[in-house]
Amino acid sequence: MTAPPKNTPCTAPDAPTTPMPPTPTAPDTGTTPPSGLATPAAAGAPSVPAATHAPATPEAVRTDAVPTDALAAATALHSPVLAWFDQHARDLPWRRPEAGAWGVMVSEFMLQQTPVSRVLPVYEQWMARWPRPADLAAEAPGEAVRAWGRLGYPRRALRLHGAAVAITERHGGDVPTQHAQLLALPGIGEYTAAAVASFAYGQRHPVLDTNVRRVLARAVTGVQYPPNATTAAERKLARALLPDDAATAARWAAASMELGALVCTAKNENCARCPVTDRCAWRLAGKPEHAGPARRGQTYAGTDRQVRGKLLAVLREAPGAVPQHVLDRVWHEPVQRARALDGLVADGLVEPLPHGMYRLPLT
Numbered sequence: 001m002t003a004p005p006k007n008t009p010c011t012a013p014d015a016p017t018t019p020m021p022p023t024p025t026a027p028d029t030g031t032t033p034p035s036g037l038a039t040p041a042a043a044g045a046p047s048v049p050a051a052t053h054a055p056a057t058p059e060a061v062r063t064d065a066v067p068t069d070a071l072a073a074a075t076a077l078h079s080p081v082l083a084w085f086d087q088h089a090r091d092l093p094w095r096r097p098e099a100g101a102w103g104v105m106v107s108e109f110m111l112q113q114t115p116v117s118r119v120l121p122v123y124e125q126w127m128a129r130w131p132r133p134a135d136l137a138a139e140a141p142g143e144a145v146r147a148w149g150r151l152g153y154p155r156r157a158l159r160l161h162g163a164a165v166a167i168t169e170r171h172g173g174d175v176p177t178q179h180a181q182l183l184a185l186p187g188i189g190e191y192t193a194a195a196v197a198s199f200a201y202g203q204r205h206p207v208l209d210t211n212v213r214r215v216l217a218r219a220v221t222g223v224q225y226p227p228n229a230t231t232a233a234e235r236k237l238a239r240a241l242l243p244d245d246a247a248t249a250a251r252w253a254a255a256s257m258e259l260g261a262l263v264c265t266a267k268n269e270n271c272a273r274c275p276v277t278d279r280c281a282w283r284l285a286g287k288p289e290h291a292g293p294a295r296r297g298q299t300y301a302g303t304d305r306q307v308r309g310k311l312l313a314v315l316r317e318a319p320g321a322v323p324q325h326v327l328d329r330v331w332h333e334p335v336q337r338a339r340a341l342d343g344l345v346a347d348g349l350v351e352p353l354p355h356g357m358y359r360l361p362l363t
């Protein structure tokens with residue numbers, strides 16, 4: 001069995017996956033991807049036979065896709081980044097053995113586009129209340145939305161609840177060990193499946209979140225930022241860069257993610273503290289400015305996301321159903337307010353009742 005890779009949650013899940021540029025997470029609304037490295041095979045997680053640690057996905061490494069010299073330069077990053085991770089990895093609850101695969105999965109959902117500092121208290125409460133997938137599955141989905149609090153992108157709560165139900169029904173309550181099984185769970189995309197397989201079970205998968213993408217873009221490709229959306233070339237590079245050994249590959253995934261979260265951040269790259277400063281392609285090139293398409297930004301104030309957040313906050317704090325006129329107080333503009341409420345209903349986050357009443361979903 002491999003030593004558990006230290007978990008490194010980071011940024012992104014995916015329901016549909018799409019690691020986004022790190023953004024200031026606004027309180028609340030709902031959608032998507034993050035990460036962390038958990039130590040492979042955390043205690044409490046179903047143990048994985050050594051044989052299953054072999055590449056479990058069709059993602060066989062294709063080194064032919066990356067020029068040999070570039071690949072050699074890139075793989076030279078492994079040792080310094082792994083050594084740095086040994087020294088600087090944060091002690092986070094989902095990286096501890098007791099977190100188990102369920103803890104890793106919960107953290108991956110929560111960390112998508114939400115900073116660690118905001119996730120920590122919610123994660124602790126969540127795991128205390130629902131220490132196993134079956135515990136969450138036994139509750140109404142609205143309780144998951146309520147407990148999600150102000151983490152933002154609350155559809156993640158519904159997806160996590162759906163995954164818990166599927167794990168309970170199809171896998172006897174244990175988070176499945178195989179990438180394909182994880183990917184088949186509702187609300188789990190490529191990123192989250194790879195992250196859970198890697199961080200919880202120490203398997204060998206490219207875990208390409210926004211932090212990893214940025215580190216690879218700078219250190220290997222020599223550009224300031226990766227493309228707005230993950231490209232086939234990035235996936236190819238990430239696969240080619242995977243260390244052969246599963247345990248080391250899992251640690252590499254966590255380590256490169258942590259480097260992007262702590263040192264090579266979107267706003268401030270701290271090259272003086274970076275373990276690969278002497279071989280970083282972007283730094284050695286003089287840090288040329290981003291020449292690609294404008295990077296996507298995220299605004300919050302005045303958007304439908306903000307209105308959705310306000311509506312959901314009222315529903316979360318109410319013990320039961322809430323009348324329309326109470327919801328009407330949260331936002332002055334009726335058209336936008338109605339659109340936001342309709343969106344919440346369409347997303348399954350709010351359940352409309354007769355006589356203009358609304359509540360969090362019971363089913």
Ligand code: SF4
Pocket residue numbers: 215218219263264265269270271272274275276277278280281282283
């Ligand atoms: S040297 Fe600077 S830009 Fe390059 S990976 Fe390290 S922190 Fe990022």
